[in-house]
Amino acid sequence: MSLTPPIRPFDASPLLDRVVLVTGGAQGIGRGIAQAVLGAGGRVVIGDLDRAAGRACLVEWDVGDRARFLTLDVSREASVRAFVGKAQAAFGRIDGLVNNAGPADPAIDDVSALALADWRRFIDAHLTGTFLCSKHALPALRDAHGAIVNIASSRALQSEPHTEAYASAKGGVVGFTHALAISEGPRVRVNAISPGWIVTDDWRKPTARRAPALSKRDHVQHPAGRAGVPDDIGALAVHLLSDASAFMTGQNIVVDGGMSRVMHYV
Numbered sequence: 282m283s284l285t286p287p288i289r290p291f292d293a294s295p296l297l298d299r300v301v302l303v304t305g306g307a308q309g310i311g312r313g314i315a316q317a318v319l320g321a322g323g324r325v326v327i328g329d330l331d332r333a334a335g336r337a338c339l340v341e342w343d344v345g346d347r348a349r350f351l352t353l354d355v356s357r358e359a360s361v362r363a364f365v366g367k368a369q370a371a372f373g374r375i376d377g378l379v380n381n382a383g384p385a386d387p388a389i390d391d392v393s394a395l396a397l398a399d400w401r402r403f404i405d406a407h408l409t410g411t412f413l414c415s416k417h418a419l420p421a422l423r424d425a426h427g428a429i430v431n432i433a434s435s436r437a438l439q440s441e442p443h444t445e446a447y448a449s450a451k452g453g454v455v456g457f458t459h460a461l462a463i464s465e466g467p468r469v470r471v472n473a474i475s476p477g478w479i480v481t482d483d484w485r486k487p488t489a490r491r492a493p494a495l496s497k498r499d500h501v502q503h504p505a506g507r508a509g510v511p512d513d514i515g516a517l518a519v520h521l522l523s524d525a526s527a528f529m530t531g532q533n534i535v536v537d538g539g540m541s542r543v544m545h546y547v
Contacts, residue, residue, distance in 0.1 A: 294322025295523035300372040302326045302365070304355050304414055305382030307334035308489075309481035310432060313511020314379050314518045319344055321519045326368040328353030328382070334486035341487075355382045355410025358417075365417040375421035377522040380414050380454070381432040383407035385481075387447035400446045407450035411457055415471075423468045430521045431458045431473040432514070435537045438475065451475070455533045462531030470530040472521045477537020479509040504539030 301318045305311040306327030318325045319342065326349045329335045335350035342348050351367055354360040369375055383406035389399055411431055422429065436444060437451040455473055462471035482493040500507040517536060520526050535541055 295519060295525060296321040296323030299323045299376035300374050301377035301522060302368055302375060303379045303381060304328045304353060307331055307338050308485045310476060310479055310511050310514050311381040312484050313515040317515025317519045324372060326351060328364045330354055337486050355414060356405035358413050361413040362417050369421055374425055375418055376425045376427045378414060378418045379430045379518055380411040382410055387436055387444040389443060389446060391443055392445050403446040403450045408453040411454050415461060427469055428522050429469060429471045430518050433473045433475040433533060435475045435477045435535055435541055439541060458533060459531040466530055472529060473533040474514055474517055475533055475535045476514050477509060477540050479511060479514060481511060484511050509538055
């Protein structure tokens with residue numbers, strides 16, 4: 282006698298009481314992810330270099346001890362070690378890690394004039410930071426059978442001029458993601474999100490916040506009909522951190538409103 286597979290309800294709070302660390306979590310995409318974790322019932326520790334932005338998040342969220350802010354420089358191992366240790370001491374566990382921190386402006390200089398220090402600034406924050414945070418969070422994540430979400434970029438797959446440092450760093454994040462997923466399976470799942478154009482003007486700290494100034498053309502060039510917002514990335518991050526994606530690891534998911542599927546001719 283065969284049994285009909287039951288209809289499984291979706292969790293109303295898919296991250297209920299789970300502890301998630303979000304680097305670069307005080308502004309922009311990182312803040313969108315942190316707020317999505319809170320909205321999904323989780324607890325969040327945001328790490329950021331901008332203390333004013335981090336403290337503003339706690340005031341504006343007003344969720345009590347469900348959210349914490351710690352100063353973090355992801356390019357320095359001592360800072361990362363302290364961040365992870367303090368987060369674990371505060372909550373007793375770590376269920377998820379979102380590696381998001383790093384400079385956001387991709388265009389800097391022609392390669393022939395690019396200073397080594399500028400190159401290293403991108404590599405150290407985006408790629409080395411992802412490695413360091415994963416390294417120090419992994420023992421706790423293994424205990425929790427948790428998940429890592431790395432924030433890469435659609436620029437890891439396509440480019441504009443003078444973005445070599447950013448594209449290389451984000452391409453490295455994609456490679457690190459699938460390599461770590463194989464090394465850690467089945468203990469810890471590891472996936473990446475590659476955002477496209479995400480508008481963050483109104484997701485900054487209060488003193489830098491402003492209304493986005495986008496044209497109709499900026500929006501309609503996207504097959505989805507608009508540019509992205511941090512909530513779009515936060516929703517997917519929650520899915521990848523939750524049990525709903527238990528069969529997904531080693532993947533890079535492009536979230537760009539369909540722009541990378543549009544054919545362009547000159």
